[in-house]
Amino acid sequence: MVLNMAKIYIDQGHNPVNPNSGAEGNGYREQDLVYEIGVRTAEILRAAGQDVRLSRPTPQTQLGTSNASSLAARVNDANAWGADYFISLHANASEIPTASGSEGYVYRLGTTAQTLAENILTQLEITTGLPNRGVFARPTLYVLRRTKMPATLIELGFITNAYEAALMANEPELFAEGVANGVLAFLGEL
Numbered sequence: 001m002v003l004n005m006a007k008i009y010i011d012q013g014h015n016p017v018n019p020n021s022g023a024e025g026n027g028y029r030e031q032d033l034v035y036e037i038g039v040r041t042a043e044i045l046r047a048a049g050q051d052v053r054l055s056r057p058t059p060q061t062q063l064g065t066s067n068a069s070s071l072a073a074r075v076n077d078a079n080a081w082g083a084d085y086f087i088s089l090h091a092n093a094s095e096i097p098t099a100s101g102s103e104g105y106v107y108r109l110g111t112t113a114q115t116l117a118e119n120i121l122t123q124l125e126i127t128t129g130l131p132n133r134g135v136f137a138r139p140t141l142y143v144l145r146r147t148k149m150p151a152t153l154i155e156l157g158f159i160t161n162a163y164e165a166a167l168m169a170n171e172p173e174l175f176a177e178g179v180a181n182g183v184l185a186f187l188g189e190l
């Protein structure tokens, strides 16, 4: 029996094409990696009895007509739906090819959002084996600033790191399990 059912908004970062397409590295595109991981995260959470909405339900979903309106479309959708929690999935990029691991951003530290992000990072480390780089405040990020519910942006791994890019592309279920297990642990449902 699901005791703590929540409305969980999973935002797969970026668009299939510009405006607001994602980072590229090692032959992969961020928007493709996080699209697939988001779909799989939703499947796991729905199977566990949670109510999930995706910002990009299909591979062709293109949101907004500018960078700003693409971000606004995601936030407005989550706010209008009345999401309890907002999780934006991204892949990190660095000029240092060995940069490694998962990290989370929240509007402010010491919040429910930070607890949610910490649970996700803890579970991601278990399922992917990638280092947990921790949670940081990023009050300038639009999707964290304008969402009305606890929100976190998760950088799943580095697309500029050859191993991590291939892992996200070839083993998306590991990242989906990590995110979903983190949400369920946060809800007390794991």
Ligand SMILES: [Zn+2]
Pocket: 013, 014, 022, 023, 030, 090, 091
């Ligand atoms: Zn991104």
